[in-house]
Amino acid sequence: MPSAYARYEGQTLVIGNAYLERRLAARAAAPCVTISFVNKETGRDYIRPGSREFSLSANGRAMTTRDFVFERAEVHEGDPTEAIVHLRLKPLLPLSVSPPPPLSIELHYQVYSAHPVLRKWLVVRRDLTGFENLSGLPTEMITLSDLDWEDLNLLVDTPASAEVWTDYFTRREKAAAVTMDDCALLVNDAEHGEGFILATEAPGPLKRLEAYAQPGRIAAGYNRDDETIFERILAPSLRSGQAPGEEFQTPASFILTFANPIPQDVVDGEYARFVAEQLTTCDVAQVPSITVNTWVPHLSELSRTLLLEQIEHAAELGVDAYQVDDGWYDRMGDWNTNLARFPNGLEEIADYARAHGMRFGLWMAVATVDEASQVFREHPEWIARDRQGEPNRHPIPGTVTMCLDSGFYDFILDKIDAVISCYGVELLKLDLSAVRNLYAPGRYAGCFAASHAHRSPRESHVRILARLFDLVRTLKNRHPRCLMDVSYELYGVMDGTDLALTQVADQNWFTNVTSPHEVNLRREIYQRGRVTRPWTLNYGGAVLNHPTAPHYGLFSALTGHGVFWGDLADLDAETQAHYRHWFEWVKEQRACSDFYRYYRVSNVFPVPDGVSSRDYRHAIPTARYGVRPLGIHPPAFEPLSEHRGEIWDGVARLDPRGEGPIFLFRPAACLSPFFQLRIPWVEPTASYRLTDVTEQRELGVFSGAELVEPGVEVSIAEPLHTKVILVRQERRNHL
Numbered sequence: 001m002p003s004a005y006a007r008y009e010g011q012t013l014v015i016g017n018a019y020l021e022r023r024l025a026a027r028a029a030a031p032c033v034t035i036s037f038v039n040k041e042t043g044r045d046y047i048r049p050g051s052r053e054f055s056l057s058a059n060g061r062a063m064t065t066r067d068f069v070f071e072r073a074e075v076h077e078g079d080p081t082e083a084i085v086h087l088r089l090k091p092l093l094p095l096s097v098s099p100p101p102p103l104s105i106e107l108h109y110q111v112y113s114a115h116p117v118l119r120k121w122l123v124v125r126r127d128l129t130g131f132e133n134l135s136g137l138p139t140e141m142i143t144l145s146d147l148d149w150e151d152l153n154l155l156v157d158t159p160a161s162a163e164v165w166t167d168y169f170t171r172r173e174k175a176a177a178v179t180m181d182d183c184a185l186l187v188n189d190a191e192h193g194e195g196f197i198l199a200t201e202a203p204g205p206l207k208r209l210e211a212y213a214q215p216g217r218i219a220a221g222y223n224r225d226d227e228t229i230f231e232r233i234l235a236p237s238l239r240s241g242q243a244p245g246e247e248f249q250t251p252a253s254f255i256l257t258f259a260n261p262i263p264q265d266v267v268d269g270e271y272a273r274f275v276a277e278q279l280t281t282c283d284v285a286q287v288p289s290i291t292v293n294t295w296v297p298h299l300s301e302l303s304r305t306l307l308l309e310q311i312e313h314a315a316e317l318g319v320d321a322y323q324v325d326d327g328w329y330d331r332m333g334d335w336n337t338n339l340a341r342f343p344n345g346l347e348e349i350a351d352y353a354r355a356h357g358m359r360f361g362l363w364m365a366v367a368t369v370d371e372a373s374q375v376f377r378e379h380p381e382w383i384a385r386d387r388q389g390e391p392n393r394h395p396i397p398g399t400v401t402m403c404l405d406s407g408f409y410d411f412i413l414d415k416i417d418a419v420i421s422c423y424g425v426e427l428l429k430l431d432l433s434a435v436r437n438l439y440a441p442g443r444y445a446g447c448f449a450a451s452h453a454h455r456s457p458r459e460s461h462v463r464i465l466a467r468l469f470d471l472v473r474t475l476k477n478r479h480p481r482c483l484m485d486v487s488y489e490l491y492g493v494m495d496g497t498d499l500a501l502t503q504v505a506d507q508n509w510f511t512n513v514t515s516p517h518e519v520n521l522r523r524e525i526y527q528r529g530r531v532t533r534p535w536t537l538n539y540g541g542a543v544l545n546h547p548t549a550p551h552y553g554l555f556s557a558l559t560g561h562g563v564f565w566g567d568l569a570d571l572d573a574e575t576q577a578h579y580r581h582w583f584e585w586v587k588e589q590r591a592c593s594d595f596y597r598y599y600r601v602s603n604v605f606p607v608p609d610g611v612s613s614r615d616y617r618h619a620i621p622t623a624r625y626g627v628r629p630l631g632i633h634p635p636a637f638e639p640l641s642e643h644r645g646e647i648w649d650g651v652a653r654l655d656p657r658g659e660g661p662i663f664l665f666r667p668a669a670c671l672s673p674f675f676q677l678r679i680p681w682v683e684p685t686a687s688y689r690l691t692d693v694t695e696q697r698e699l700g701v702f703s704g705a706e707l708v709e710p711g712v713e714v715s716i717a718e719p720l721h722t723k724v725i726l727v728r729q730e731r732r733n734h735l
């Protein structure tokens, strides 16, 4: 029985479900604004007076819902249920000297029966109705900026009891205004144990969230204050007369309400379920169990002999996907096989991997091309340009970035399409920069080329990201078996991932943090793998021939999923056997109940005791990439400096029955060999068998209630080691 509804009650529009309800004033010719927002699990109304509903600037003129009047609303039944509210500009006075830009607005609200979630987005339209008698307006361009499609005065109770969880739900603050990094903020009322998550589906460096940076105000919208500032231009209709002009649909944002004294359980519970079911394109069942990528240590130095040898070793270990990174082609932009390195073509390597039971993966750049490439020589008009008219350059010498909002789009779509078909690619890592370059923050404030489809440099950001998403969607439609990975570099945010990307790309190569920085890697997975789903994240994981990898790095990667680097010819027989055993174990566990799907920390596991990158423009870790800092942005921290970690961390990858593996880590500088492991995710009335898989030892049978409190004591004798505990319900038989 669906619980979602949208209906009129008198002059009020009501949208809700079993968990929440939002009411809007919907009186003809009056402003339309949210008048209540009730968490139905507690009955508390979070709305406060003075909400703006949305806010934007049109040709520099600030506007909110109070500049518009309610016209009508359509309510659509179904699940999700949607309500569309149509707003018109307030009627003009006859002698209006400075009429506002001619716009109309649609407010879209969407509510789901099975989720405590209400989504919202806007459509902004050039609309000349009512402007018939005014001269000059119809040909005017309208520039939208400072756009927040959610802008409410929303507070659970008092500012004193409100806390805002930021930095991927790991840092507690009183207020936050975040550009580029967080796609979700959790507002908790510590006194009442209830609150809401405000999340945005705006993409990459364009997103911005705000909670109480101004008293009472929460907002979801576009970047308005930092480097990739949003702008969108609405052109008049090309036809004369009253035909409407251009329109623009914003991304969605959503508010998820909760009543739970442990906010981390909401993140791993209701929020994770909504993101997995509604916003994640990648099917976890399609994700290989163990992927090896060639980038470290081979970098671009690939050859036929090397790859044939590595593939044989990978097959012996039980690897099921082999991805060839940079170094296989002649020139970026041309994308032919490098025949000096692969005289029999790359097809031979791809076939060899498949013959050894592995899916074949490949790396490509999207917008970056070599200056020696044919496309660069023949199409200089497609180059993305900076303020001075110079080409946008990636730090790789001899390369330039082409603009996806030009004719280059069709060219590169065909190239990538042909490469996928030619080699039977099933994992495609798309990389390097599009316009914003992370290694030169502040350097490229959009594409300044005048002949492209974007009509201003600032507008190029939103349009180029939209073209990138179009490209990935089109490729996915043509090649449904191929997992599409958009790297953080291409996405334009340092170690960035978010709810926009995960709806389009299957995966996201989101960091290169790897051995011996496992505690930093685990911290990044703990953060990004909880705002999006952990199986969508790729990384170097661990370097399999690094000394810490067998007992620490391997399992650190498995807090996400099995992606690895390393020279596989550099493993002795004992280490090979060790990996073979554990890779087989991963496959067995996934076949039983796929632990890649689940990630739970509750109040049991703290944030891993390392550091993670945030895209602070003033703190870009340029040294990490051997790049000189440019402009006003000195490097402020180094995520690859040594962080040994002093406290235990871990993750429970348990399914809804409380079954699966728990990974526990004793970091390098941790003095305590003991950890009291509470397991609150089990059914209290069931009984569970616990196995120490690392030491192949039965720990006994416990009641669920015992596991919840006090739990069991776990020990790891040596620092830099891992413990894997397997939890199974006692009455079931497992292989």
Ligand SMILES: [Zn+2]
Pocket (backbone or CB within 6 Å): 383, 384, 385, 403, 404, 405, 406, 447, 448, 449, 452, 453, 454, 460
């Ligand atoms: Zn351009």
